[in-house]
Amino acid sequence: MxxxxxxxxxxxxxxxxxxxxxxxxxxxxxxxxxxxxxxxxxxxxxxxxxxxxxxxxxxxxxxxxxxxxxxxxxxxxxxxxxxxxxxxxxxxxxxxVNAQNDTKNSCLHYAASKNQPEIVSLLISSGANVDIRDKYDQTPLFRASSLGCTPIAKALVEAKCKINIKDVSGNTPLHMAIEGTHGELAVWLLSQGANPDSKNKEDVLPLDMTTDKNVQKYVANAMKA
The missing domain is CATH 1.25.40.20 (Ankyrin repeat-containing domain)
Structure with missing residues (x-):
């Protein structure tokens, strides 16, 4: 060089x-x-x-x-x-916009992980695949759900991403939102059709992904409404 x-x-x-x-x-x-x-x-x-x-x-x-x-x-x-x-x-x-690196992460994965809603919108409008999977079979919605990035989750769902999609562990975005104690996002996902009865590979329901009683109660009450 x-x-x-x-x-x-x-x-x-x-x-x-x-x-x-x-x-x-x-x-x-x-x-x-x-x-x-x-x-x-x-x-x-x-x-x-x-x-x-x-x-x-x-x-x-x-x-x-x-x-x-x-x-x-x-x-x-x-x-x-x-x-x-x-x-x-x-x-x-x-x-x-759909290129993937060695870990199969895409631009949309990184924008969601770094809480960049403006870039997420740009990528979606430019043809980004909202259901693109990383090496763990997680889509960008998993990232937004894990981190509690509601605006990004909404943008992805509005772009018709799969809301009940599963990763290699059988988790759904709802599992990740509750595990991250993001109760409001979890309730919103439920309102959009997220399945509260979907178990992962360890037979764990989304509601059992956290020990936070407040989050469990908040989400459980929404499920009864």
Whole structure:
């Protein structure tokens, strides 16, 4: 690896557009050069949220779907970091909203995990698969339910995601919401058709996923209503 190719990653991460331009003008191949983790300048610019550099790199041939050694794309990084403007630009450039990395996580998984409702909406409107599964067969709704991210859960359900889908352990999003003691979200999931009688592989009902009596009572009362 040349000094120039090392430097352009640092320049992209720090937001030094002039430095990036100088290195690209010196050698056009620097646009797509990879560091020791196989990340390109576009990965690092996305991480830092540096839209002017992203525009410059894309205009000069940077691949929007480049992957690093864990199959992370620049769009995954932007979504995980909450960089809405960067995510929009990458999608316009042809970034794959349904790409998955080595753990089968997608952009939508990361946006849900990091509680980024605006990015979730952007991804859905851009054609993201709301039922895409990670290596544990969990969809983005599992992430939102585990963390109690009600706005994201609502966006996913409104986009017709499967509400009673099961992961490798047989858990449903309702199991995860109750395990996380997110009573209000659990009640909302029930109102949308979540099955309270769906047992996981250990024969555990959603309501038994927590020992929090207040949550159990709150959800149980909603089930009786």
């Amino acid at each position: 040349s000094l120039a190719s090392e430097t352009i990653h640092a320049q992209s991460q720090s937001g030094n557009l002039a430095g990036v331009k100088a290195l690209v003008e010196q050698n056009m191949s620097n646009v797509s050069s990879k560091d020791e983790d196989e990340r390109t300048p576009l990965h690092w610019a996305a991480s830092g949220g540096h839209l002017p550099i992203i525009n410059y790199l894309l205009d000069n041939g940077a691949a929007p779907n480049a992957v690093d050694d864990s199959n992370w794309t620049p769009l995954m990084i932007a979504c995980s970091s909450g960089r809405v403007d960067v995510a929009e630009r990458l999608i316009r450039a042809g970034a794959n």
